[in-house]
Amino acid sequence: MKYPTVILNGVNVRIDGAGRYNLNDLHKSAVEGGKATESQRPANFIKSAQIKRFVHELSKATKIASVKTIKGGIEPGVWGLELVAIRYAAWIEPKFEIQVYNTFVEAKRKKALAEINRNTARLEYRPLTDAIKHEREAQGKTIAPHHFSNEADLINRIALGMTSAKFRVHHEIGKKESIRDYLTPEQIHCVTELQRANTVFIGMGWDFEQRKATLMGIFNKNHRQPLIEEQHRLAA
Template identity: 25%
Template sequence: MTLVQITGKKNEEQLTTTSRLIAEIFEKRHSDVIRAIENLECSQDFTERNFALSDYKDDSGKSNKEYIITKDGFVMLAMGFTGEKAFKFKEQYINAFNSMERELKRIYEERQQWVIEREKGKLVRHILTDTIKMKVADSPNKKFMYPNYTKLIYKILFGKSFNELKEIYQIKAKESLRDYISSEELKELEQMEMLISSLINLGWSYEQIKEFIMQNQIKKLAC
């Protein structure tokens, strides 16, 4: 059973539990927990920030009241729960909140790293397109070189064609696959684009670069 959840809009998440879960864990009637919440002598500001009125449907389909509760709200409510069992359940809940706080911190750090890699990726992409522009001889196919290299990279990194990836990630028109992959995958993509830029600068053709990259990928998988 998950005691604490991460809820809210992206970048506005908070850790919450529910009055129903609290009733179940503390072995109380839900109606008694609701009453305890509504009898708390908290300021209106504190109540609005930490106890959000919500509802759920029971097995019969009837809509019933419940509260979505933050960590601060839980602490305030649980102060009124006494006894040996209550002490054990409080500790269990606090541990659950602390665990989810660490998880939320990890999520935020991953997002920050993703933003950094996404911005780096834009610069690396410009380097590759500029390299193609300056180093590849003019031909009717030159304008297709960047998209062809991109498709090659996707195939090597993800083992799927670009069209297959679009289906998997449900990418809409004008959206980029890069907005759907992790910071680590973005980093791998940047490294591959930098390698291709270097090989183009050495005068290698598309076919030579493709063969070199695919052979090295096979060696990496074999290690």
């Protein structure tokens, strides 16, 4: 199963569907940062009577299990809501608590910004489809679904290196899910700018090859290097 993550000291800290962070990943991150010992594993942390009381009250307040322990299987470990994760970080070392808190805040800021950008990309797609429709109507040509999907995949091939169908397979995305929800911030920015440009070019009556060449030029000038740098950051 694939989990969203936040990166801390070069370690991917997984987050489950309920918003619980993997405390074993946090421990690994603290060890990598020279802030934790083997004795500070999550299993020892949750044994504390004080922590058990805290977990109980937090579970009552949030209406979900604030700590989930998985024993055995392919993904064993302890998972805790954000407040538990921060408290665990404080239990390890105060400086690590500050680092974890700042990382969580920045991750949420980036997530909110990415959501804004995804919504912008969705809104920007409507003018593109309208331009396709108006251009074909002006030429007295019929309009079929593939005329819209062809333009979308022109942009996807440039921005993502593949069609939306291949992107779904590569990232195991369901047919009813939007691929935009799986794009990185720089990918969303790239797709949005190319959509805007393509809308203008269609309105100007440019043919497919002319638009493709110009869009590739925009990609190479404005987006190729930022995308490469973003991938390096995500892989670090």
